Amino acid sequence: MTQLERQDAERFAALTLANLTRRWPWKPGHVAYGPEDLMPPDALHPAFYGSYDWHSCVHGWWQVLHLLRRVPDLEQAGAIASLADRTLTADAIAGEIAMFDRAGAATFERPYGWAWLLALHGEARCHSERRWAATLAPLADLLAKRMAAYLTRLSHPLRQGAHGNSAFAMLLAHHWAKRGNEALAQTIETRAADWFGADRDCQAWEPDGDAFLSPALIEAALMARLLPVSQFTDWFDGFLPRSGDREPRTLFVPVTPPDRDDAKMVHLDGLNLSRAWCWRLIGDTLPPGHATIHVAREAAASHLSQSLPHLADSYMGSHWLATFALLALGGEA
Template sequence: MNGETARRFAQAALGHVVREYPHKLDHVLGGDEDALPPRVLHPCFFGSYDWHSCVHGWWTLLTLRRLYPDMPEAAEIAALADSTFTEEKLAAELAYLDRPGSAGFERPYGWAWLLYLHLETRRHGGAPWAGRLEPLARAFAARLRRYLDKLTYPIRTGTHFNTAFALLLSREWAEVFEPELTPLIDSKASDWFAQDRACQAWEPGGDEFLSSALSEAMLMQRALGQEQFRQWFADFLPDMAQREPATLFAPVTVSDRSDGKIAHLDGLNLSRAWAWRTLQPDMGAAAPLARDAAEMHLSAALPHVTGDYMGEHWLASFALLALLARPV
């Protein structure tokens, strides 16, 4: 990634994390008095069309600020973070979780992104953001523990409900802040996915933005030791040398980027690029196939990260995940 791309992503995110409307709430009404605008319900994360997109829009901004501290937008990002991540505003976000009907609020996608955002704030030296965000992160981590205790089956659909993706981000946070959560995540991953063989990769669905197959593989790459993972992956995608299942190697078509659900498919191309780049070091002789697949998916999606608000309010986060992954 170069500085020009970083500035393009930063400018887009700065334009949407404080844009309140249009907005899609995840909000249970108990009465007329609960019909409140986003900025009142969520004083930190009221922008970007929905709560979770605002959270990972902030992850994008802070990651770019850390990587490109001299870009003109870096100072603006820091100033906006100072005025957004105040104790008062974050206390309101935390209090929202105690409202009736909020138990499933943003489960599990928004939870995972909040943890990932908190992890990023820790990388910003003396800034107060990490300490202020920590109570909210701890609250979501506690919810994740309770959720895992009762989740009998993983959710494999390639949308916000995907279990593997949520655990992938949450695990990185847990390694730093709650190491005892890591073995629980690994145990669940093993219980759910260790016996998966000859994945058919029934994707893409018409509105998916995550590869369910490759999200699972990335989680298992972390949950298993390297040799154990390589054996698991060889059984999971036994025909990779023949580029099968073919769907995992071909970028998807996006027919209408003004349609928010269909625009999800640009995210699928980006999430596959991220996954193939991440998995590549453990692919052995198949690494060139992973590299080629990643580059094809990136090329298909990067021109469309900005341009239409239905994609622009969130796609930069997934582009950044892909661009920062560890190709060899």
């Protein structure tokens, strides 16, 4: 499996830094109740106004802070730290909280953006010499409470290949919650056991034509994070019992977007990258000698190579794909 190279880190950072302060084009995701809700992006979102939409800006920030930590002498290190000092301020985060407190904002960015904000806060906590984590903490606390309430109320998991996917949000949120919010961690563990614990012989009827997540593999990645190795191995052998033979075949075959200028179709590049991430997590979790390890690592490499050269082909991909490339190359959110 390819590891993160310095040239990739600098390419990812350059792509994302250019977008974090890019206001247009902008895709707002909130409900407008009056003209006061139709302000420019940086007026509604003082911190996370760039990168086309709110969640892409948030996980773009996660990406550059993660790169800053992993490659401290990164060419863009000074620019990242300086921009973070100017942007991730107490006033800006108070403005973001005010947006979430608006009428009609109860479902804004639920659950995908919420989970990425928790991942960003978790990454910021790793930069102890900076104040970024402290300023992000009130928003993280708010969205953690909303996440717990949402998962408690939700009757069935969302098994889709896009932003609503429950397992993806739970995966990111649990990683954050294990460092200080045991109640949310327990909620996620209980929900995962209830929703996914008995899943067997997954047929993997995927991908959707505009998916960027594999419902099957993101569920398996979640369970790999939550379960002890022996329990995960038993669960995985029941969930994908023919994986060692590369079945279901759909999970092992990379896809090609028919139009990378199409905001939805380019999601398929994200699918390749997120599948590479999931296969890496699965292969790294299974015990030595398991029949799936080799094919998991092969699948991770083939999916990564299919889309890694295309991160900057179109703005519809360049504003977000580098985050998933970083996950595929060993980033942990």
